[in-house]
Amino acid sequence: MFYNFLYQFHTELSLFNVFRYITFRSIGCSVTAFLIVVLVGPSFIAWLQKKQIGQVIRDDGPETHFSKKGIPTMGGLLILFAITGSALLWTDLRSGLVWVLIGISVFFGAIGSADDLKKIRKGNARGLSAKEKLVLQICGALAVGIFLLVTRSHDGVLSFPFFKTFHPDLGWWYLPFAVFVIVGASNAVNLTDGLDGLAAGPIVITASTYLIFSYVAGNAVVASYLQIPFVPGAGEVTVFCGGIVGACLGFLWFNCYPAEIFMGDVGSLSLGGTLGVVSIITKQEFLLVIVGGIFVMEATSVILQVGYFKMTGGKRIFLMAPFHHHFEKKGWLEPKVVVRFWIISIILGLIALATLKLR
Structure with missing residues (x-):
């Protein structure tokens, strides 16, 4: 909105010329999203407490988690509000890619909201069935994949880290691959969200990494130099990623140990x-x-x-899955598990950035 309404006056007032820069708008989007979450957070947490929208804990989960029962959840609503609001302010609203990102975040957020509300209403950890969630996720991912292919925002060509010239063209077979990526990423993050700050930290790192890659992909000269695919309009994705980073950093203000709020499946x-x-x-x-x-x-x-449990008739590889619970069962304190996972995520982010040159 700032870009669309203010940049047009840059010839009269040179100050407005800053809105043309992706870097400036990315920073602005990130700071705006952060401030929205931090400033609105206390009131939002109080509202969730008043409405008794609290965390439901699995009976078979780690004993240390029983004290988390009733802590406000569905904080993802605040994250989505911050991301969407800041994106509407700082991105070029003529970009179809921005609306795709807003659309998928809101749609998957709606699925998560339905799941969270059903858990709270029933008073147990069972929300939507796995089949119900999967069908809805596939529908949303299909819509995105079809849009990108039809509008030629994506040509079905794959790019591999560390490889310069290996770019297989899947054509329309790219569609099921895209669905797998979107649905898989959604559920993987959902499984990770089991400890205070555990999901939000790696999301910040992942979004920050893609912020850099989208900026590079949106610049024809830089993309050619670094030998990565040039994607017209990807610069606006950079701004959107800035919003994700800022909103999740703001959420960590309240979600770090001991958490005052959880993001829930909606987040x-x-x-x-x-x-x-x-x-x-x-x-x-x-x-x-x-x-x-x-x-x-x-x-x-x-x-x-x-898989191992079914194949062996009841044996387990880990003391408990997802993996973070295994370390809790071994006696690690929750903050130690979270910080060490963050450290690993930072190292992986650096390795990912290194692929820009290692090709």
């Missing part, structure tokens, strides 16, 4: 799905496996645990 499903779409738009889908390695590890631990 984890929407943020994960949005990061999946960002990876698709920037044509860096496989990079998500690296920078989002924590999410991949958590999802893989659940798949392995369930």
